[in-house]
Amino acid sequence: MTYSENLFKFNNSGQLQLFHKEEWINIRITRCFPWTKPREFLSFHDEEGLEYLFVGDISELTARDSKMITEYLDRIEFTIKVVGINSIDEDVELRRYDVRTASGDRVFYTNLEDWPEKKGNGKFVIQDLYGDFYEIPELSRLERNERKILSYLVE
Amino acid sequence: MNTLIKEYIHQEGRLPDMIRNRIKENIYLYALADLDSEKKFSESWVIVTERCLIIATKENIKEVTLCSIEEVKEVHSLSTHSLIFIKNHDCYPLAEINFTSRQKIAMGHISYLVNQMIKGRSIDYLECNSDELYQESVMRPILEAQNSIAKKQSATLVRLLKYLLPYKKSLIWGALGAFLATIVSLAPAYISGLMIDKMIRPFQDGKLEASEAISLAWIALAALISCYVLREVFMWLRLRKMSILGEYVAMDLRKELYSHLQRLSMDFFSKKQTGSIISRVSSDTDRIWDFIAFGVVEVGIAIITLISLSAVLITLDWRLGLVMTLPVPIMLFCIYRHGEHMKNLFLRGWRKWTEVTNVLSDTIPGIQVVKAFNQEEREKKRFNERNDTVTVEFNNIHRSWTKFWPALMLSMHLTIITVWWLAIPRLFSESNSPTHLSAGVFVSFLLYVTMFSTPIEIIGQMARMLNRALSSAHRVFEILDTNPSIDSSKGKSIELNVKGDISFKRVCFSYDGVRKVVDQMSFDIKAGEMIGLVGASGGGKSTLTKLLTRFYDIDSGEILIDGMNLKDLKLGSFRKQVGMVLQDPYLFHGSIFDNISYGMDEVDRRKVVEAAKIANAHEFILRLPHGYDTVVGEKGHTLSGGERQRISIARAVLTDPKILILDEATSAVDTETERKIQDALDKLVEGRTVLAIAHRLSTLRKADRIFVVEKGSIKEKGTHSELLAKENGTYRKLQRMQKEMDEAFVV
Numbered sequence: 015m016t017y018s019e020n021l022f023k024f025n026n027s028g029q030l031q032l033f034h035k036e037e038w039i040n041i042r043i044t045r046c047f048p049w050t051k052p053r054e055f056l057s058f059h060d061e062e063g064l065e066y067l068f069v070g071d072i073s074e075l076t077a078r079d080s081k082m083i084t085e086y087l088d089r090i091e092f093t094i095k096v097v098g099i100n101s102i103d104e105d106v107e108l109r110r111y112d113v114r115t116a117s118g119d120r121v122f123y124t125n126l127e128d129w130p131e132k133k134g135n136g137k138f139v140i141q142d143l144y145g146d147f148y149e150i151p152e153l154s155r156l157e158r159n160e161r162k163i164l165s166y167l168v169e
Numbered sequence: 170m171n172t173l174i175k176e177y178i179h180q181e182g183r184l185p186d187m188i189r190n191r192i193k194e195n196i197y198l199y200a201l202a203d204l205d206s207e208k209k210f211s212e213s214w215v216i217v218t219e220r221c222l223i224i225a226t227k228e229n230i231k232e233v234t235l236c237s238i239e240e241v242k243e244v245h246s247l248s249t250h251s252l253i254f255i256k257n258h259d260c261y262p263l264a265e266i267n268f269t270s271r272q273k274i275a276m277g278h279i280s281y282l283v284n285q286m287i288k289g290r291s292i293d294y295l296e297c298n299s300d301e302l303y304q305e306s307v308m309r310p311i312l313e314a315q316n317s318i319a320k321k322q323s324a325t326l327v328r329l330l331k332y333l334l335p336y337k338k339s340l341i342w343g344a345l346g347a348f349l350a351t352i353v354s355l356a357p358a359y360i361s362g363l364m365i366d367k368m369i370r371p372f373q374d375g376k377l378e379a380s381e382a383i384s385l386a387w388i389a390l391a392a393l394i395s396c397y398v399l400r401e402v403f404m405w406l407r408l409r410k411m412s413i414l415g416e417y418v419a420m421d422l423r424k425e426l427y428s429h430l431q432r433l434s435m436d437f438f439s440k441k442q443t444g445s446i447i448s449r450v451s452s453d454t455d456r457i458w459d460f461i462a463f464g465v466v467e468v469g470i471a472i473i474t475l476i477s478l479s480a481v482l483i484t485l486d487w488r489l490g491l492v493m494t495l496p497v498p499i500m501l502f503c504i505y506r507h508g509e510h511m512k513n514l515f516l517r518g519w520r521k522w523t524e525v526t527n528v529l530s531d532t533i534p535g536i537q538v539v540k541a542f543n544q545e546e547r548e549k550k551r552f553n554e555r556n557d558t559v560t561v562e563f564n565n566i567h568r569s570w571t572k573f574w575p576a577l578m579l580s581m582h583l584t585i586i587t588v589w590w591l592a593i594p595r596l597f598s599e600s601n602s603p604t605h606l607s608a609g610v611f612v613s614f615l616l617y618v619t620m621f622s623t624p625i626e627i628i629g630q631m632a633r634m635l636n637r638a639l640s641s642a643h644r645v646f647e648i649l650d651t652n653p654s655i656d657s658s659k660g661k662s663i664e665l666n667v668k669g670d671i672s673f674k675r676v677c678f679s680y681d682g683v684r685k686v687v688d689q690m691s692f693d694i695k696a697g698e699m700i701g702l703v704g705a706s707g708g709g710k711s712t713l714t715k716l717l718t719r720f721y722d723i724d725s726g727e728i729l730i731d732g733m734n735l736k737d738l739k740l741g742s743f744r745k746q747v748g749m750v751l752q753d754p755y756l757f758h759g760s761i762f763d764n765i766s767y768g769m770d771e772v773d774r775r776k777v778v779e780a781a782k783i784a785n786a787h788e789f790i791l792r793l794p795h796g797y798d799t800v801v802g803e804k805g806h807t808l809s810g811g812e813r814q815r816i817s818i819a820r821a822v823l824t825d826p827k828i829l830i831l832d833e834a835t836s837a838v839d840t841e842t843e844r845k846i847q848d849a850l851d852k853l854v855e856g857r858t859v860l861a862i863a864h865r866l867s868t869l870r871k872a873d874r875i876f877v878v879e880k881g882s883i884k885e886k887g888t889h890s891e892l893l894a895k896e897n898g899t900y901r902k903l904q905r906m907q908k909e910m911d912e913a914f915v916v
Binding site: 026027028048089090091092093094104107108115117118119120121122123129142143144145146147148166167169 | 177178179204208209210244246247248249253255257260261262265269270271273310311512513514516517520640
């Protein structure tokens with residue numbers, strides 16, 4: 015299904031709204047497959063969870079809406095993107111990651127029994143003790159010594 | 170804490186003085202917004218004062234008066250969160266702050282507090298220190314995962330070793346045994362050299378008579394035998410004394426730990442996972458035993474052996490001695506590096522092994538589903554793939570260690586060959602030459618060399634062993650260092666024969682120091698009155714009963730029992746007069762009789778049977794093969810929810826409490842069982858002050874009054890009919906909804 019009319023707008027306070035049955039409704043987006051199909055199967059619902067619109071693929075929306083929603087998703091579904099690894103060490107009961115990210119340098123910790131999980135897009139994701147998600151690129155996109163540091167945890 | 174935050178998460182642990190000095194008002198709370206609008210890490214502080222919300226960086230400050238904020242909106246996504254302060258939905262937000270999950274707890278406090286303040290609610294209860302609150306919220310996840318960071322390793326080791334003090338005698342004997350065994354172990358090599366140089370060589374050179382040589386040799390042999398026997402005696406002494414000593418230390422730790430756990434308040438248990446607490450009493454104390462019984466001495470012996478061997482070798486012949494001892498640090502380094510490499514390999518192996526066990530834990534309990542969907546072949550394939558992978562990893566591990574140890578031994582042998590190479594010219598030199606080396610000294614030397622590898626290996630593993638033991642010690646000491654938040658030894662400790670009057674006077678309580686779960690609650694209950702507590706989940710009903718039983722202490726206000734402050738009563742004696750029947754009653758491993766009479770020192774069996782009859786439990790107990798002797802609880806006979814409930818009611822009947830708390834006692838059972846339980850409860854509540862929490866309003870038909878509890882306060886109170894008479898009342902609404910549901914069910 016494709017949509018020929020624009021359905022979305024932001025109000026002045028930055029709230030995303032959907033035009034539904036002649037009125038603008040405050041809306042939230044939930045991705046059904048945030049890691050494997052981030053731009054497909056999107057549920058548009060209100061704060062109570064009542065679904066107003068379900069889109070199989072973001073490209074079904076008008077070009078304007080598609081761009082708006084893509085930017086919106088990029089903004090709200092932010093994960094910390096690792097671009098380089100300085101070191102990964104073990105402390106008592108904890109694993110310490112010293113990394114460079116697209117947002118700046120960061121040191122974070124995980125439990126010893128947690129390690130990066132491979133996602134459908136070839137990237138790895140790990141959650142730290144606080145619940146922050148760190149996206150680690152494919153091994154081939156890392157420097158040789160960084161690959162060596164990480165390989166025990168992902169290969 | 171500030172230093173720890175800087176060291177661990179590389180951020181400021183408290184509001185910088187530079188910003189603090191620019192704020193004139195009293196600071197209630199603050200938190201760090203660590204993401205900017207571009208989602209780059211940044212540092213701006215969000216501060217709540219009496220009048221304002223302040224967003225400050227080191228360069229500038231933005232103030233938003235609280236009265237201009239109409240709403241605080243929280244937006245949460247995977248790794249970013251935002252607080253949006255809105256004046257009006259048609260205007261741009263007054264402020265928007267972004268932060269990572271690291272700041273989520275602290276920002277949650279800010280959001281809650283601002284919401285309370287803009288709604289004009291009292292925040293008198295907020296007496297917490299803003300620094301402590303922020304630091305605690307930021308460090309909590311790390312402190313919970315790793316309890317050791319706040320303490321110095323050496324201090325923990327000293328504290329652990331202090332547990333040896335009561336067993337000084339055994340410790341001295343054990344250490345002496347270890348020391349003497351090590352020293353005696355050095356003698357046989359020396360005696361062997363002596364035999365060659367002083368008996369065999371002189372005899373072969375014709376300088377010593379055969380009879381004299383033989384008698385000397387017998388003496389040397391006797392000395393050798395004595396050395397070996399003595400060594401084993403000393404080893405026996407060491408092993409026996411130290412292993413028993415270690416067991417005593419572990420026993421002391423377990424006792425201290427368990428009795429301390431019994432003293433701790435409920436808030437401790439709600440913060441810690443059960444498994445973590447159990448493992449501290451069991452496996453952590455076991456690790457400490459292992460360290461004290463073997464680790465301390467093994468490492469001690471290894472160090473003594475290595476030092477004395479080096480000293481002996483250099484004394485015997487300094488040139489050869491240096492050749493042997495100089496490579497030791499290199500070998501130790503290689504062992505350390507190999508250990509690190511193996512650790513990584515084991516980590517990979519462990520990960521792969523987890524994947525194998527995951528398949529097992531998935532499919533074995535779910536085998537019925539596997540078969541129903543005809544997925545046996547798929548599961549076999551999945552298992553085999555993972556099994557193959559783990560085998561490859563384990564083979565890598567074997568390849569690595571099987572390469573390393575022979576290589577290390579080869580380097581050791583190369584050192585020995587070097588020794589031979591240097592020794593041969595000297596062995597065949599003239600005996601009066603200054604560099605001459607006697608055969609006996611050389612043989613002693615070679616024998617000493619064989620003793621080198623074991624201590625090197627043990628020292629190489631020392632760091633790991635020490636780390637494991639200290640980590641366990643930290644975990645144990647963390648519990649021992651926790652003070653119970655409710656100390657019953659303080660206060661007046663009045664023994665009260667409870668009548669049953671209860672008064673709550675402006676009671677406030679929060680679990681985290683910020684969010685009020687009970688808000689200015691006041692009510693009076695007369696002795697013998699039955700009060701029904703209704704309302705949505707999370708409204709504060711159960712918390713109310715926990716405050717009444719003093720599982721938690723209130724933040725402000727007063728709870729009076731028969732006109733006396735609850736804090737002045739002797740806690741144990743008061744709790745004995747309060748009975749509880751919970752939604753999911755817990756039965757201990759033991760007979761039904763033991764479970765009903767739990768907490769009573771001596772009990773008449775007739776009374777237990779009577780109590781079971783009142784609780785409508787007698788009949789089903791008699792149907793069990795072993796009657797009241799039937800073992801229930803873990804690994805015991807499985808009882809249904811309704812049966813367990815009736816046993817807990819019998820327990821309450823037997824203790825004859827003056828105040829009774831029923832928390833969802835009839836939920837999650839079928840109608841027939843509910844009827845039986847309700848019947849039992851009706852008998853139980855007579856003549857007692859009762860607080861009954863229920864979602865099914867029909868179970869409160871006998872309640873004298875009903876309190877509707879919402880968001881920490883009592884929204885409505887009165888009799889059933891009084892509440893029903895309220896036109897737009899919550900109770901009336903609840904009653905109508907349940908009636909409609911029941912009717913729909915009947916239809």
